[in-house]
Amino acid sequence: MDTQTKTSNLKDFEVNIKIKLAFLWTAVTLCYLYGDYFELYVPEKTTGLLNGDNLLNSPMKLLSASILLAIPAVMVFLSIFLKPKFNRFLNILIGIFFTAIMVLIAFTSLTPWKSFYVFLALLESVITSLIVFYAWKWPKDL
Template sequence: MLSDVKLHVKFKLFALWCSVIFFYIYGDYFELYQPGKLQDMLTGNTVFGPVSQGILLGMSALMIVPALMPFLSVALPAGASRWVNLVAGTLYTAIMILAIRGGWHFYVVFGLIEISLTALIVWYAWTWPKDADR
């Protein structure tokens, strides 16, 4: 029989956010192979309009939160970590539900996995054990 170690919910959240970030990166990378995507990037067009500092700042802000969540999940006190994960997990689940509509099949698959992972983040945060040993 194999032994298993009980992981604290903070480490589970850490791992889930790391997985989410990898799916974001790979989904966006593979999207560049869609015909016209790279040309749009080279000509300065985005789904939000022409490239500007404001557009890039907004897109960066959207990715800063999930990129910080692995650290915040383990570094914040339990109560703050729980609420930050509840809010961020819910927000990024909703964003991905909106983003995958009309996407190519690979993007929809990645999106469904991202939705599952962020929903799992919400579930772990919502059911955060009161017992300090978990």
């Protein structure tokens, strides 16, 4: 038996839609974290953080950003534990919302020092689009 025959017989398992969605939301969350971390290397960013000259320069803006960025992390949990009908609806709704936000961020961040941010925003848009696609195609009972 040759090597090609052995590898073509590898068993693959169907992954439950809830697990797929949870992992996709995990990937989005990690991209957000990496983007925010890498942004610290942009010149003058840390100076703005120290002197308060930044986008999140008030308690309400910081709270709003925290709530917005907590949603994908919470969707990891909700994608596993919600009932299918509401789960599907929520993944489609929030997936579309975050896809739109990330496309907007990508197009408003087109500077050389933010090219990493554009890349991550576009990647997040692809991932959230996949979330919408998988939720839309949620398997039905026969």
